[in-house]
Amino acid sequence: MLTFKNQTILVTGGTGSFGKKFVKRMLANQVxxxxxxxxxxxxxxxxxxxxxxxxxxxxxxxxxxxxxLFRAFDxxxxxxxxxxxxxxxxxxxxxxxxxxxxxxGAQNIIEAALDRGVSKVIALSTDKAANPVNLYGAxxxxxxxxxxxxxxxxxxxxxxxxxxxxxxxxxxxxxVIPFFQKVKETGKIPITDERMTRFWITLDQGVxxxxxxxxxxxxxxxxxxxxxxxxxxxLAAAMAPDCKIEIVGIRPGEKLHETMITEDDSxxxxxxxxxxVIQPEFPWWDASxxxxxxxxxxxxIYASHTNHHWLSVAELRKLVNDQNLTxx
Numbered sequence: 001m002l003t004f005k006n007q008t009i010l011v012t013g014g015t016g017s018f019g020k021k022f023v024k025r026m027l028a029n030q031v032x033x034x035x036x037x038x039x040x041x042x043x044x045x046x047x048x049x050x051x052x053x054x055x056x057x058x059x060x061x062x063x064x065x066x067x068x069l070f071r072a073f074d075x076x077x078x079x080x081x082x083x084x085x086x087x088x089x090x091x092x093x094x095x096x097x098x099x100x101x102x103x104x105g106a107q108n109i110i111e112a113a114l115d116r117g118v119s120k121v122i123a124l125s126t127d128k129a130a131n132p133v134n135l136y137g138a139x140x141x142x143x144x145x146x147x148x149x150x151x152x153x154x155x156x157x158x159x160x161x162x163x164x165x166x167x168x169x170x171x172x173x174x175x176v177i178p179f180f181q182k183v184k185e186t187g188k189i190p191i192t193d194e195r196m197t198r199f200w201i202t203l204d205q206g207v208x209x210x211x212x213x214x215x216x217x218x219x220x221x222x223x224x225x226x227x228x229x230x231x232x233x234x235l236a237a238a239m240a241p242d243c244k245i246e247i248v249g250i251r252p253g254e255k256l257h258e259t260m261i262t263e264d265d266s267x268x269x270x271x272x273x274x275x276x277v278i279q280p281e282f283p284w285w286d287a288s289x290x291x292x293x294x295x296x297x298x299x300x301i302y303a304s305h306t307n308h309h310w311l312s313v314a315e316l317r318k319l320v321n322d323q324n325l326t327x328x
Contacts, residue, residue, distance in 0.1 A: 002215035003030075010035040010076045012063055012109065013083030015043035017172035018124065020050075021207045022080060027053045035059055037072050038083065063105030066112060073116035080210060081109050081123040081147075084140070088128070088253045091136040102139035103146070110150040114159050122214055123147045125165040125222070127199055127258040127304075130265070134253025144222060148280045151219040160219030164210050165260055165278075167199025167227060167304070170319055176235065177320055184240035190248045196232040197257050197304040200311060201225065202319065209275070220280035224260050224269075229307040230316060238316035261302035269296050276302065 009026050011019050014036030026034045037059045038044060044058045061068035063083050073079065084102050085091055091098035106123065113121045125144050128137035150161040170177055180189060201209075205227070213223045236245055250256070261269055261276060268279045270293035277293070279285055311319065 004078075005030040006032045007077040008033040008035065008075055009078045009080070010037055010059075010072060011080045011082055012037045013081075014038050015040055015047050016082060017169065017203060018082050018206060020047060021203050022082070022210065023051065023056065025207055025211065027051070027055060031055060033057060035072065035076065037061055037063075037069075062101075063108055064100050066108040069108050069112035070115060073112045073118055076116065077119050078214065079109065079113055079118050079121045080214075081106070081121060084124070084143075086126070086136060088134050088136050089251065091139065092134060092253045095135050098135055098139050102136070103142045106143040106146045110146060110153070110161065113161075114150070114153060114157060117157065118159050120214060120217065121147070121150075121159065121161045122210060122217065123161070123163050124210070125163050127165065127167045127260045128255075129165060130259040130262050133255055136253070148220050148222065149282070151280070152282060152284065154219070160217060162213060162217035162219060163222040164213055165222055165224050166201050166206055166209065167258060167260065168201070169206050170200060170202050172203055176232070177239070180236060180239045184243050187243055188246045189236040189240050189243045190246050191232055191236060192248055192250045192254060193256060194233055194245075194247065195256055195305075197229050197307075198232065199227050199258055199260065199304050199307070200230045200319075201227045202322070218286070220282065220285055222278035224276040224278065224302065226274055226276070226309070228309040228311045228315075229304040230311040234311070234313050235316050238313045239320055257303055257305040259301065259303045261296075261300070263299055263301050266296045266300040266302070267298075269300075270294065271296055 009031055011022055013019050015038045023034050033055050035057045039062045059072045061072055085098045126140050129140035129144055132138040132141050144163050147161045147163050209225050265278050270277045272293040
């Protein structure tokens with residue numbers, strides 16, 4: 001079991017929804033120091049008012065700036081990479097910016113971690129990285145590939161890299177839950193398509209999954225949790241049962257359903273009961289690890305619309321309440 005005692009941990013994008021929750025969990029451990037690395041001065045100032053623990057540090061910087069990362073990683077044991085441009089529409093209309101942050105930023109993280117002797121790096125990914133149809137998904141797929149391949153560059157160094165991939169996070173910044181909460185006052189809930197489905201995970205579950213995989217990782221894995229799916233229309237019914245649903249059409253870069261494991265990836269994916277591991281296809285990977293899990297059947301695809309676990313309207317209502325949002 002991984003202990004964080006006397007460890008220095010840095011989280012990029014640390015002022016975001018995931019970062020704040022992760023930092024809180026780390027400060028509950030016997031860590032030596034937690035470093036919040038982000039580029040927003042105001043968000044850091046506001047977070048500093050909430051987190052007054054003397055073990056927390058705030059570091060202004062951008063993952064695009066390798067020299068700044070090199071300075072920030074001095075003495076760091078573990079890096080959790082959560083910084084990204086993640087809004088699909090923003091990335092579609094600002095493609096160069098998305099590539100600079102999500103792809104070149106990933107390369108900078110890797111090079112700084114190797115040069116500074118960081119022990120473990122785990123990067124957050126998204127279901128949109130599997131069979132991507134939008135630029136955001138494409139940049140995150142490229143990022144995933146970079147972090148997996150980075151283990152080839154470690155050589156005799158101790159640095160190891162892994163990836164965590166999961167779906168929509170309930171209650172996170174930009175989530176559909178606060179959006180529905182806001183627009184339901186109009187009496188209408190806009191839905192892009194009645195058939196739309198999504199994977200769903202809570203912020204607490206996402207943070208715990210990252211922590212669990214910091215302990216499990218050997219280097220090179222893409223970890224995928226087994227999580228429920230939900231129909232967007234069911235979420236609307238749970239949050240605003242008296243509102244009229246208005247179909248507005250699929251937005252640029254949007255999918256009807258999301259995938260976390262493609263058919264091609266499933267051929268080298270292992271089922272560990274509560275999660276999957278997409279194994280790297282590199283000669284340095286020890287394939288004997290598969291003996292602890294089960295190979296997936298031929299043609300397996302892990303997609304939101306063919307999932308075996310679905311959230312009901314009642315379960316969605318409870319989930320929303322757990323996010324401290326009031327629903328009618």
